Every structure is written in C-alpha cells, then in structure tokens.
Amino acid sequence: xxxQILKQxxxxxxxxxxxxxxxxxxxxxxxxxxxxxxxxTPYVMMFAVDRxxxxxxxxxxxxxxxxxxxxxxxxxxxxxxxxxxAKRELLEETGLASEDWVYLGKYFKDGNxxxxxxxxxxxxxxxxxxxxxxxxxxxxxxxxxPLDEVYNLWRSGExxxxxxxxxxxxxxxxxxxxxxx
Numbered sequence: 001x002x003x004q005i006l007k008q009x010x011x012x013x014x015x016x017x018x019x020x021x022x023x024x025x026x027x028x029x030x031x032x033x034x035x036x037x038x039x040x041t042p043y044v045m046m047f048a049v050d051r052x053x054x055x056x057x058x059x060x061x062x063x064x065x066x067x068x069x070x071x072x073x074x075x076x077x078x079x080x081x082x083x084x085x086a087k088r089e090l091l092e093e094t095g096l097a098s099e100d101w102v103y104l105g106k107y108f109k110d111g112n113x114x115x116x117x118x119x120x121x122x123x124x125x126x127x128x129x130x131x132x133x134x135x136x137x138x139x140x141x142x143x144x145x146p147l148d149e150v151y152n153l154w155r156s157g158e159x160x161x162x163x164x165x166x167x168x169x170x171x172x173x174x175x176x177x178x179x180x181x
Contacts, residue, residue: 003027006031009021017038018040019038020036020037021034038114040115044085044089044118045072045073045074045121046121047104047121048096050126054147055147055150056142056144057070058070058141058143059071059140060141061139062161065160069161070143070153070158071159071164073089074118075092082103082119083103083121086119093142095128096128098123098125101123102174104121104174109162120170121167
C-alpha cells in the first residue's frame with residue numbers, strides 16, 4: 001500500500017526545514033516524478049489547566065498566515081523527549097508547571113506533504129511557579145481563559161490553528177467536557 005521512492009533529491013536542508021523532491025511509484029504502477037515533501041522539526045503542544053479551571057493560551061503574530069493567532073503554548077523538540085520538552089516549554093512560555101500530565105498522542109499536520117509532527121499533552125492542576133522566559137523571537141501575550149470560553153472558541157472556529165484545534169478537542173474529551181454522541 002505504501003509508495004516506492006525511486007529517487008530523492010534534497011532541495012533545501014536547514015535546522016528548521018528540509019525540502020525533498022521525490023520520484024515515486026504508487027502501488028497501482030503510476031509514477032509521480034515531482035512529488036514535494038517537507039520535513040519539519042517535531043514539536044509539542046500543551047493544554048494546561050490551572051487549579052481555577054483556566055486554560056493557558058498564547059496570542060502572537062504568526063508570519064506564515066500573516067496574522068495574530070490565539071493558540072495553545074507549544075515548542076520545538078530539541079534533544080530531550082516530548083514530555084520533558086512539554087514541561088520545559090510550558091514553564092518558559094507561561095510560568096506554569098504541573099505534576100499531572102496526560103499524553104494525548106502524536107499527529108501529523110499534512111498527510112500529503114508531511115510538514116512535521118505534533119505531540120499533544122494535557123497538563124492538569126497547573127500552578128504558576130515562575131516567570132516566563134521568551135526568546136527574542138517570541139513576542140506573545142499569555143491569556144488564562146475559562147474552560148467554557150475555550151470550548152466556545154474551539155467550537156465556533158475562532159481558533160484557526162489546526163494543531164490547537166486538535167489538541168483542544170482531545171483535551172476536552174479527556175477532561176470529560178465532551179459527551180459521547
């Protein structure tokens with residue numbers, strides 16, 4: 001069922017992104033000579049709920065879509081494992097820490113082109129334990145939104161970051177906020 005890669009050329013390779021041109025053969029024999037695939041650094045995304053039932057969200061400009069976006073805290077996985085990255089990034093971006101973590105899964109962003117993987121985590125009973133430590137490129141505002149408001153933003157489509165949509169949905173389900181149909 002998988003495609004056979006007949007030839008692969010690396011068009012661009014950096015610490016953030018790898019662009020590949022592949023000549024592939026499908027199981028039915030059809031060949032595609034110019035299939036582009038993108039490999040990006042995997043990242044974590046956290047749905048952190050504090051003891052007051054508020055969810056930490058970040059608002060910042062995203063240059064890809066050229067707009068300000070309200071989304072969940074996230075960060076690239078460097079050398080440590082996804083959970084350790086999630087703990088570190090949550091503390092750096094929001095000042096929050098939690099001892100109650102739930103792994104929500106690993107998801108791809110674009111089935112056709114790749115574009116990286118996101119590891120989702122739910123952090124329950126998060127406490128404000130420190131100051132934020134943002135990098136020079138991280139210009140953001142932290143918001144603590146009540147769970148009902150996050151649900152309404154998610155349901156209305158006002159949150160337009162697909163990774164945030166997925167991790168919010170998985171978290172709401174895990175928290176028992178969504179009823180089975």
